[in-house]
Amino acid sequence: MTAFKSTKLLGTAALVALAVALPAFGQEVDPEAAEEVVETLSEGVSADVVFILNSFIMILGGILVMWMAAGFAMLEAGFVRTKNVSMQLVKNISLFSLAAIAYYLVGYNLMYPLGNWAIGADETGGYLGAFGVAVLEAVGITADGADDFEYASTSSDFFFQVMFAATTASIVSGTVAERIKLLPFLIFVFFLTAIIYPIQASWSWGEGFLDSQFGFSDFAGSTIVHSVGGWAALAGAILIGARAGKFNPDGSVNAMPGSNMALATLGTFILWMGWFGFNGASQLAMGSVGDVADVGRIMANTNAGAAGGAIAALILTSIIYKKVDITFILNGALAGLVSVTAEPLTPGLGTASLIGAVGGVIVVLTVPLLDKLKIDDVVGAIPVHLFAGIWGTIAVVFTNSDATLFGQLASIVIVGIFVFVASFVIWLILKTTIGLRPSEDDEALGLDKAEVGVEAYPEF
Numbered sequence: 001m002t003a004f005k006s007t008k009l010l011g012t013a014a015l016v017a018l019a020v021a022l023p024a025f026g027q028e029v030d031p032e033a034a035e036e037v038v039e040t041l042s043e044g045v046s047a048d049v050v051f052i053l054n055s056f057i058m059i060l061g062g063i064l065v066m067w068m069a070a071g072f073a074m075l076e077a078g079f080v081r082t083k084n085v086s087m088q089l090v091k092n093i094s095l096f097s098l099a100a101i102a103y104y105l106v107g108y109n110l111m112y113p114l115g116n117w118a119i120g121a122d123e124t125g126g127y128l129g130a131f132g133v134a135v136l137e138a139v140g141i142t143a144d145g146a147d148d149f150e151y152a153s154t155s156s157d158f159f160f161q162v163m164f165a166a167t168t169a170s171i172v173s174g175t176v177a178e179r180i181k182l183l184p185f186l187i188f189v190f191f192l193t194a195i196i197y198p199i200q201a202s203w204s205w206g207e208g209f210l211d212s213q214f215g216f217s218d219f220a221g222s223t224i225v226h227s228v229g230g231w232a233a234l235a236g237a238i239l240i241g242a243r244a245g246k247f248n249p250d251g252s253v254n255a256m257p258g259s260n261m262a263l264a265t266l267g268t269f270i271l272w273m274g275w276f277g278f279n280g281a282s283q284l285a286m287g288s289v290g291d292v293a294d295v296g297r298i299m300a301n302t303n304a305g306a307a308g309g310a311i312a313a314l315i316l317t318s319i320i321y322k323k324v325d326i327t328f329i330l331n332g333a334l335a336g337l338v339s340v341t342a343e344p345l346t347p348g349l350g351t352a353s354l355i356g357a358v359g360g361v362i363v364v365l366t367v368p369l370l371d372k373l374k375i376d377d378v379v380g381a382i383p384v385h386l387f388a389g390i391w392g393t394i395a396v397v398f399t400n401s402d403a404t405l406f407g408q409l410a411s412i413v414i415v416g417i418f419v420f421v422a423s424f425v426i427w428l429i430l431k432t433t434i435g436l437r438p439s440e441d442d443e444a445l446g447l448d449k450a451e452v453g454v455e456a457y458p459e460f
Contacts (some may be wrong), residue, residue: 016319050287054152057295061070061281064274065163069096071270072170077456079327079379083446084178085259085456091173091182095189099166102194107165108134108158108185111198112206125212128201134158148245151285161283164201164225165193167278171229174379176236179243181438182451184430188423192232196422199414200228215336216411217403220282221414222342222392228419230386233377235423241434242376244443253371256378259457261326268330272306275337298344302337305356309336309388312360315448329369331380332360338385339392346399356393359388 023239077085113129136155144268169189176185201224203210218224222281245254279302285291313332317325336356340347347355366383375382393412396403430436437443442450451456 013115016370031227049153054284056154057281057286057294058152058156058284062155062156062163064277064281065160065167066274068163068167068271068274068278069093069170071267071272071274072167072173073267074263074270074342075267075330076174076379078260078262078267079174079258080177081256081446082259082457083455085446085448086452086454087182087447088177089456090446090452091177091185092170094182094186095169096166096174098186098189099169099193100162103162103165104158104188105133106131106133106194107198108161110195111161111202112157113202125207125209126202127209128199128231129206136245151287164221164278165197166230166231166400168197168225169193171226171381172233172236175233175377175381176240177378177403178447179376179438179443180236180240180436181434184434184436186435187430188232188236188426191425191426195226196232196419196426197225200224200418204411210411210414213420214407214411215402215404216407217396217400218342218393218411219344219396220279220341222338222389223415225405226341227384227393227412228336228415229457230382230384230389231416231419232387232423233381234375235420236376236427236436237377237382239424239427239431242374243378244440246376247371247374251372253275258327264330265326268333272332272337275302275306275341278302279341285344294345300349301344301352302340302345304349305336305340305359307336308353308356309333309339309360309363312336312357313364316361316364327380328364331367331384335359335384335388338388339395342392343396343400343403351399355392355398357390358395359384362387362391 066404067146069092073089076088076092080088109132110129114124137153141153169192172192185197202208204216204218204224205211246256247253276299280295280299283291283295283298286295292432311329311330313335314324315330317323329408336359339355339359339362340352344352363380363383365386367377367380370377370382377383390412393408394405396408397405427436438447438450446455
């Protein structure tokens with residue numbers, strides 16, 4: 001009898017939820033629409049179910065995005081040389097932990113200032129959020145208390161969003177690998193995740209001026225997360241310089257093969273898997289049949305984008321280099337994922353595959369371009385996250401009629417200038433004070449011995 005009653009209540013809740021399906025706009029949730037749904041739903045279990053399911057999708061998505069930290073660690077461990085593997089592992093677990101604390105102390109309220117803008121608080125949207133630590137809802141809230149949080153719990157939202165902040169920092173780690181000291185890197189990570197990333201994210205996902213004035217559309221963060229990490233990495237790579245021996249005076253490039261392609265491949269598949277949470281949970285709602293169907297559509301398109309990027313890179317490298325290059329295929333898949341992240345809901349599978357394929361082509365063509373510019377990007381993060389992120393953000397206009405080319409391009413430029421300049425200033429201050437690079441002897445020895453003290457492969 002109890003089971004029958006529970007089933008009946010859940011069925012009723014599902015029908016009511018379907019009738020008043022919660023509109024979802026990626027990371028941007030309309031507070032008025034969310035409030036209307038909560039008010040319209042009948043009291044009791046139906047409202048609870050919507051609240052629970054919306055919170056659950058963000059909790060599950062946060063777990064998957066957290067797993068991407070392992071993907072970045074494995075990818076970088078495979079792409080760097082043997083003597084620097086432990087250093088990359090230290091950087092990845094340290095940056096993730098530091099990002100979680102920085103986002104709690106400062107970043108969350110800068111990004112989502114509880115609906116109150118400290119600067120620019122008018123109909124044009126905000127420019128800067130509020131300073132303050134993140135505060136979760138009370139322990140054991142009731143259904144009545146849940147009404148204060150509208151569509152989902154604050155804790156689930158914070159948990160999901162902090163993973164995005166950490167992802168942004170992970171992008172930087174691979175680019176500046178093998179020639180940066182640990183302390184300045186972690187100091188930069190703090191400023192990136194506490195201030196730079198949250199401020200620009202508030203301009204769109206926090207209902208700021210890019211959202212209100214430009215109609216900027218970036219569903220899960222091709223620009224807001226990935227290009228931001230790419231701009232920060234580019235600023236760092238320029239100021240730090242290339243690894244010793246990477247470029248010759250005559251302009252030729254010395255290859256520095258990674259230590260373990262098996263680890264790099266494992267890392268790519270982990271990132272691919274984690275991306276289903278990154279994009280899928282950015283629907284931010286699972287309280288209706290429509291929402292669940294959209295989550296499935298997003299995940300299918302995300303997978304198609306990655307596949308398109310990998311196949312395009314495979315074909316193009318075999319044509320250009322007469323041999324298939326595994327590093328390009330791995331980065332091609334990741335570029336495909338980045339490309340489809342800005343709009344994984346509205347395309348069909350074929351279009352999503354093509355958007356991802358263009359991302360794969362971008363990687364193959366721009367990695368040599370960086371070498372010509374003598375910018376040393378160890379893992380190819382700038383082509384994958386910055387260049388493919390820009391492409392993916394522009395591609396939104398092909399399938400989402402609400403986006404405009406001007407709004408997308410203007411927002412890309414505004415975010416890019418802000419992040420690059422702010423990052424460059426922080427990197428420059430660190431360079432002129434405590435220094436960025438290890439000594440020439442330490443770099444030649446390898447940072448595993450020079451800074452970490454534990455070698456990843458001591459037998460070799």
